[in-house]
Amino acid sequence: MNPIYRKCHRISFVNYFRNTSTMPLKNDIVSHHVIKNAKKFVDIPRMKRWEIVLRFLPKGKYYGLGLNEMHRMINEEYGNIVKMPSLFGKPEMIFSYNDSDNETILRNESKKPYRYSFEPMKYFREKIRPDVYGGEYGSIASEHGDRWYKIRTLVNPVMLQPKMVQRYTASINDITLDFINYILTRDISNQMSNRDLNLWSLESIANITLDRRLGLFNNNTNGDVAAEKMIDLIRRFFIMCVDFEVSPSIWKYYHTKAFKEYINVNNDLLNIVMNYIEATIEETRENKAGKVENVNGIFQQLLKIDKRVAIIMAVDSMIAGIDTTASAITGILYCLAKNPEKQEKLREEILKTILTSELNAKSLSNLPYLRACIKEGMRLYPPVSGTSRKTDVDLTLSNYFIPKGTYVVTWPQLFYRLENIFPHSNKYLPERWIKSKEQKCPQLNQSTKFHFLPFGHGVRSCVGRRFANIEMEILLINLLRRFKIEWNGDDLQIRSAFVNIPSGNVNFTLSKL
Numbered sequence: 001m002n003p004i005y006r007k008c009h010r011i012s013f014v015n016y017f018r019n020t021s022t023m024p025l026k027n028d029i030v031s032h033h034v035i036k037n038a039k040k041f042v043d044i045p046r047m048k049r050w051e052i053v054l055r056f057l058p059k060g061k062y063y064g065l066g067l068n069e070m071h072r073m074i075n076e077e078y079g080n081i082v083k084m085p086s087l088f089g090k091p092e093m094i095f096s097y098n099d100s101d102n103e104t105i106l107r108n109e110s111k112k113p114y115r116y117s118f119e120p121m122k123y124f125r126e127k128i129r130p131d132v133y134g135g136e137y138g139s140i141a142s143e144h145g146d147r148w149y150k151i152r153t154l155v156n157p158v159m160l161q162p163k164m165v166q167r168y169t170a171s172i173n174d175i176t177l178d179f180i181n182y183i184l185t186r187d188i189s190n191q192m193s194n195r196d197l198n199l200w201s202l203e204s205i206a207n208i209t210l211d212r213r214l215g216l217f218n219n220n221t222n223g224d225v226a227a228e229k230m231i232d233l234i235r236r237f238f239i240m241c242v243d244f245e246v247s248p249s250i251w252k253y254y255h256t257k258a259f260k261e262y263i264n265v266n267n268d269l270l271n272i273v274m275n276y277i278e279a280t281i282e283e284t285r286e287n288k289a290g291k292v293e294n295v296n297g298i299f300q301q302l303l304k305i306d307k308r309v310a311i312i313m314a315v316d317s318m319i320a321g322i323d324t325t326a327s328a329i330t331g332i333l334y335c336l337a338k339n340p341e342k343q344e345k346l347r348e349e350i351l352k353t354i355l356t357s358e359l360n361a362k363s364l365s366n367l368p369y370l371r372a373c374i375k376e377g378m379r380l381y382p383p384v385s386g387t388s389r390k391t392d393v394d395l396t397l398s399n400y401f402i403p404k405g406t407y408v409v410t411w412p413q414l415f416y417r418l419e420n421i422f423p424h425s426n427k428y429l430p431e432r433w434i435k436s437k438e439q440k441c442p443q444l445n446q447s448t449k450f451h452f453l454p455f456g457h458g459v460r461s462c463v464g465r466r467f468a469n470i471e472m473e474i475l476l477i478n479l480l481r482r483f484k485i486e487w488n489g490d491d492l493q494i495r496s497a498f499v500n501i502p503s504g505n506v507n508f509t510l511s512k513l
Ligand code: HEM
Pocket: 115, 140, 141, 142, 152, 205, 208, 209, 316, 317, 318, 320, 321, 322, 324, 325, 328, 383, 384, 387, 388, 453, 454, 455, 456, 457, 458, 459, 460, 461, 462, 463, 464, 465, 467, 468
């Protein structure tokens, strides 16, 4: 990025926080200079309405395509910036594929960034289930403005506090050991699928946001029918999101059979999570020993603030935290299985650092190669490809003027394979994330900081990121200490939807060392 251009944007960002009135500020002159020389908004290359409709119809260019493939094709055809006209009640949007534009957008967001997504889910929550979502908080993932800010401000100090995350180390470790035992003792012993990893991630998230064990790895459990159903519903939810949020859809005017099904999926999902929540609240009330795992845990703390906040956080965590974490760990394990020398190097670090099966904050803090392996796996197989924002100030993107209030979709996954940013971009090289004399770490380099954003950016970034990381670290430690991980079958296939989901056969073999 041109340094003068970058400076201009930084100045206008600072001013935005200093003074949000419409009065011109001294430094804005610099910012306006950039904008004045920019090309006009109306001149941005534009896809026509009929083209959008045709391309999503059967036999159309984008029909059945994964989202990442679709964005790659649009980028190749139109370049780094393209305007998508408003259609069927969806506002006009800019698709932005330029890495420095992405930086400009994110550096200039306000303290209440608006992310245009989950509109149909917002509809479901507000219109169909006001009993849960009708209060002052709304939700986290699908809410905007003051309502989002209010709940996120309550949730952040609980969810993002390092001490809180550390408090869960022991229970996540227990879950992981139970999970491994479950894999080893069932009929198809030593084989691990993506569904297994989904169950592990569900049990972990329930422990984190509901402070309870579902018991999915106990033989005598009766909770697994609901859990299995929930995993299917979440997967269907993310796939259906593409139909109503990306493909042209008339859902705002007419509820088709498919949209009614989408509503049913949301309802069934909410009902299952509500059953878990009600059971936890009941157990808390009765203070049944052994059931409520962590009396000072997240759910209990949020419950003290407001029951609705605890419910909203638990539901959004289930939706946002199960498939994402399972997809991430599938990609990471796949990379390690395909690169046995990296797997061995990681094992050496783990065996050298973790001397007993007990894990704690101190032992976990000294595993740089483990962290690098996780990052590199998420670079090659990111669970989430892109995000969106409504611009909070006037901007210049790819030399075009973008007025405040424009909806912009950015697609960082396209940067993850750029050779100029990640040399040998198709290779699994965890070393690129380790700072050394010979090698600069891209994540620590300011100019490339915005090229890798698996958990998003800024105040609207993933609220569960610390938990996702610690869950993955603990699983990798426990697996690599005891097993060689191998991959059976063809290359890993990913279906790119709102969350990227492994689509083909996922089959790892765990061989005892
Ligand atoms: C590897 C696993 C995960 C990945 C890659 C991931 C990624 C993301 C991304 C990219 C966003 C959007 C950020 C943005 O727009 O800037 C997001 C939002 C969110 N994530 Fe995660 N996530 C993961 C796990 C989790 C977990 C475990 C939880 C819950 C415990 C969670 C809860 C949420 C919530 C509630 C939001 C909405 C935040 C808001 O809008 O304020 N995520 N996540």
